[in-house]
Amino acid sequence: MCTAAAFRSKDFYFGRTLDYEFSYGDQVVILPRSYPLHYLEQETQTRHYAMIGMACVMEDTPLFYDAVNEKGLAIAGLNFVGNACYHPHAPGKENIAQFELIPWLLSQCASVAEARKRLECMNILDTPFRPGLPAAQLHWLIADREGSLTVESVAEGLMIYENPVGVLTNNPPFPMQMQNLANYRHLSPDPVEATFGPGLSLPQYSRGMGALGLPGDLSSQSRFVRVAFTKLNSRCGESEEESVSQFFHILGSVDQQRGCCHLGEGKYEITLYTSCCNTDRGIYYYTTYDNHRIIGVDMHREDLEGGSLIRYAPVTKERIPIQNAPKGDGV
Structure with missing residues (x-):
């Protein structure tokens, strides 16, 4: 289960x-410009845009979860279990395996518009990366x-x-x-007028009551509503520090804590990492479950x-400085 978002202040994140x-x-x-990219049914690319992202590297192939290229185009792949459907080779199409889609695009x-043109003639193959590792x-x-675009390969085709x-x-x-x-069109960041019934005075006893009804559970549908409301009503300054901090707060609204989503046999779903990339500057920031200090990598x-x-x-160990520690050991 995952959540992705795009956000603009002065720069794009x-x-x-x-x-x-x-x-x-x-x-x-x-992934630098001259790293060879091999594809199942397309020619090897020996020159291409550079990109940065989070990936699992297998057999010298980066399997990207999310990435951004040097032109500012960004892609993230999220679980779509039970609805995703890939297809066999389709004549006349650009046949791309599921694990090739992010580097291929x-x-x-250089833009969403260019990506859309490539997608319109694409077929996503059902070929796994290797035996025993299904797509x-x-x-x-x-x-x-x-x-922004959402792309879904389903039984009917590529949507x-x-x-x-x-x-x-x-x-x-x-x-x-x-x-x-x-269903949530009534939500507001502002105080709302009481409309329960004529002549009935109902006090607003707390701040934030305009958002009453905003779902707080961990289901994907509720997370979609919550992060969309948080993001669309988000306000921050234009500096890099303010923008990055605000982006992590936006995604923090759907953070998953160990113990709240039990998968059986003592396993729990947690937020392994949260990323934020300044796509204009090519800086990839992240935190991990046990490291809340924001770390950056500048491509x-x-x-x-x-x-x-x-x-x-990734840095996965928390470092908690003591503000009043001896000189040189504190914050």
Whole structure:
């Protein structure tokens, strides 16, 4: 279960939570312009846009959960179990495996508009990355500073939706998520007038009562409503520090704590990491479940003309400074 969002202040930011019960060995990965990208049915790309994101690297192949390219186009893949459906080879289409979709688009598309054109002639293959590792059932949020798309490969084919809220979670399919938002059209960040009945005086006994009814459970449909409301009503300054901090607060509204979602056999779903990328500057920020200190990796401090993956293991240990510690040991 995961949540992704796109957000604009002065710059454009994109990120997600990854909620699961264990990690596959995730790393912050920078893929430079000359790293060869091999595809099942497409020609190898030896020159392409550079990109940065969180990935599991297998057989020298980065399997990206989310990534942003040097042009500012961002993509995140989120679980879509039970609805995702991939297909066999389709003549006349660009046949791309599920695990190839993020690098395929980010390697050659500079905008959502360009990505949409490629998607319109795409077929997502049902071929697994390797035997014993079935294709993950996903749908995708694709965004730049001009807009967002949701992409879902279902039994009927590849569906491409304009996403006016710039948010995605998991099931149900995107049109149902948007329809469900209408059930919450009365929510407001402002105090609301009492309309219960004429002549009845009902006091507003607390701040925030305009948001009464905002769902607080961990289901994907409720998280969609909650993060959409939080994001669309979010206000912050334009500095990098204010914007990044606010983005983490937005996704913090759907953080999953160990113990609240029991999967059986002592396993619990938690927010393994939360990411926020400044797509204009190519800086990938993240926190992990046991490290709430925001860590950044700047892709432009690396050799983007190189031919080797650049990897950083996430910082997963909390460091809690004591403000009144002896000089040099505190905050």
